[in-house]
Amino acid sequence: MLVQNGVTGDSRVQKEAESAAAAGYEVVLLGASPSGKAEEWALGGATVRLVPVNRVFDRRRHEMRRGWLRSPLAYPPGPLAAYRQRQARAWRTDLDTARARGASAAALAPREAAYRVFWGWTGLRRKATRRLEADRAAAKGGVDRLAARFWKAAMGDRAWRRLDPALWDLELSFGPVVDELRPDLIHANDFQMLGVGARAKLRARAGGRDVKLVWDAHEYLPGMKSWKGHPWWKDAQIGHENEFAPHADAVVTVSELLAEMLRDRHGLTELPEVVMNVPDTSGSVEQPVPGLRERCGIGPGTPLMVYSGAPLEQRGLHILVEALPDLPGVHAALIVSYPQWRYVKRTQERAAELGVADRVHVLEYVPHRQVVPFLSEADLGVIPIHHWGNHEISLITKFFEYSHARIPVVVSDVKTMSGLVRRTGQGEVFTAEDTADFTRAVRAVLDDPETYRKAYAERVPLGEWTWDSQAKRLTDLYGRLLGAAGEEEEHPRP
Template sequence: MLVDNRVEGDSRVQKIARSAAEAGWDVTLLGRSPDEVERRWQLGVAEVRLLPMPNPLDRRRHEFRRSWLRWPLAYRPGGIAEHRAHWVRAWQADLTVRAALLEQRARAGELDPGRLRRARRGLRLRATVARLVGRWVWLRTKMLNRVRSGRKFRNPWDRAYTLFWQVVQGDRAWRRLEPGLWDYELAYGPEIDRLRPDLIHAHDFRMLGVGARAKIRAAGQGRRVALVWDAHEFLPGIKPWRDHARWLPAHRAHEREYTPHADAVLTVSNDLAELLRREHRLPAPPAVLLNAPAAEHGPVDDAPPPEIRAECGLDADVPLLVYSGAAAPQRGLDTLVDALPRLPGVHVALVVNPALRYVEQLAARAARAGVADRLHVLPYVPHWQVVPFLSDADVGVIPIHRWPNHEIALITKFFEYSHARLPLVVSDVRTMAATVRETGQGEVFRAADVDDFVRAVGAVLADPARYRAAYDRPGLLESWTWRAQAEVLDGVYHRLLADAGPPPTPDPATPGAPLPDRPTAQGAIR
């Protein structure tokens, strides 16, 4: 299995790897290390390995050049700015120590007054020069930063460049438009070849090309490798991760080039399956694996999950809204914060990555509105603890904005809230809104509309039992379990490797058995 992240935080990848391994497949999950160190651990009986990935090809040619006309004083790229800034700081630190030594000698009476005055004057002069040099370095570094950030690839020249390579090379144009995709190939490719897999499960669009090229190389050596592409999102509907015109055309071309090499396609919803079928002219819609919770994946000796109300310091009768998942502007968390002044006594818990700048901005926004004491920012818990952790809240909130990919799937937190039996308040994105209206498990509001959000929350808090009763519907929650999804996954593998025979079942009592689960594997963020 291949994924372009560090595995922690991606519950879908964790669940798929662990379920496949528990079904008897010999699973190695390759992810990207956050630094230059390779890391290994066990996920159930699956092996996880994070590979270091240098990314020199991700840098554009203009990042190595100076901008003489617009920013003539900017340092040249390559690290000299950082070197000069640290050099000035070291000089100032040295002058501080020398001044302290001088005062120490003065108190000890080792210097006559005239010599002491000259020494002090000399140190003040050096400190002034160091300060001026520091300002000069700051100015040149600021210009360098302007050079680095000034190119957004949205001017007429860049649009013409993009169009030229699309016309000349077609779907091969990504090699010119987004050469950083080769960094993944150079990091993962040799290791895949060494492992000689029978099947490659490529998660999302970046890993599709890596898996397809490994399959092609194996075929050149006379080996058959099955390729499964797991499409987590609809690429044309993604908000580009970079603010330039080349990112989306390049990645779409990359995806189109390698999709024909996939022997099977998986995805997260029926709507997305149909979009992928049309986009890539697939002979049949992809198989669907819902992002349902897998509570059974917790360690046997796992400690009881934390309690969300205890983490927030709240009594059982205090109304508590919870949002669990990725924190980003398009997730609509501003709506929650802006609604708090109009929801007296109501508290909000954000189970997110607390270190993100956006989360800090939300906290500052709450402070300006005078509701900081009712906004609680909590870290992720392991994905198998998410459901019991959330269950003490009163309402599960999904305020995401109306982006194409938000419209077409029931996302992970939807299932987690449902298994926690929480009444829901969701924005009017198509699939989730339709499901909530059909099941009666919550209320729908207009995305980014604070007034309508306040109305929906008020309706749910006025009669929560009415919405919780929806979960008593026979078969509803049973159809949203990971166990059912794992059966689909195993069926796809067996179909592709029908001649491979039954896979062996690992014996944990044998030497070299897997280590326990790494306890820091985090909850869902998608």
């Protein structure tokens, strides 16, 4: 299995790896090491290996060239600008030391004058360098727009090699590891690892081995917000996905609607297998110690709303903080995968500005087997995502986690999720990014929580939202693919 993250915060890939191992497969889950060091551990019967990824291609080829025409004063790419600044600081220190030793102003005057000229000249060049680097990083110049159009016209989907060569960093880091493992089946999670899996499959075929490729599409790429701010990034990912999707022997995804959209987009001959990322509610569920309220430092009678998930701005978790001044006594727990990210820090700073910092609790993830009992201590779960195409079609992981925790949900009015909540009555819907309407929805739930909780006994199909049923779909798919491979080896084609 391949995934481009560090595994620990990704409940879907962890459950897939454990379930495949429990079904009798030898599973190695390869992820990207956040520390830059190789790591390995056991996950149930699977092995997790984190691969160091050398990020060399984050800068595009033209960003490594000197901007003679665009900014002739800018320093060339590399360490020279920093070296000149350091050189100026050393010169300043030397002059100050000479003055401290008793050198006269007259004796130091020529050196001071030379220093000022050097400082002014290098400062001018450093400023030009920063401006050039910012313009190139934003690709907002006319030459950048022309270059993007040229490469897309000349190379089509293959233009990702110019638009976002950072995709090569994943291939060059993971590819040799996959080849060494000599797998029978590669399960590539999400769009960035699709290329790694497809190339490994093609190399194996060239060497006489039949390797099956399963592409697990977590997102509808055209409808998602870019992970990076560069305007070329999304076009590059789309081209990369288009190039390698035809090499998948089977496609897996997270919802029926997304399956249909992927079939139409890529001209798939079969509808992708739907494996929803629902909680594992088997006997292996673990009780977290300490629990959610203890970690927040609050008692059982304190109203508590919770957000659980990645801290991305388009996920809208800052609305919990914005609403707190109008929700006296209510606390907010933000359970996030990356507490150190700048967006989380800004949210905490905003809480301090509003005078509610003592009611905001930033917590780290717990192991996926502990998630449901951990969340069950909250009074309500919040899904405040913004209107992006990918958000409109999804039933996201936290929705199922809140449901199994049997806590009322407050969701924004994205199409699929809000429609389901209105049908089941398990929560309230509010207008996305509208703090006043969000506050209204939270008050409605806190004023009458039992009305919403009753929906779990009467209208919410929790029995269908269990990982055991989803895992069987996945392992059955593996069996069909590898069974077909075995039959072909026994009765080879002419």
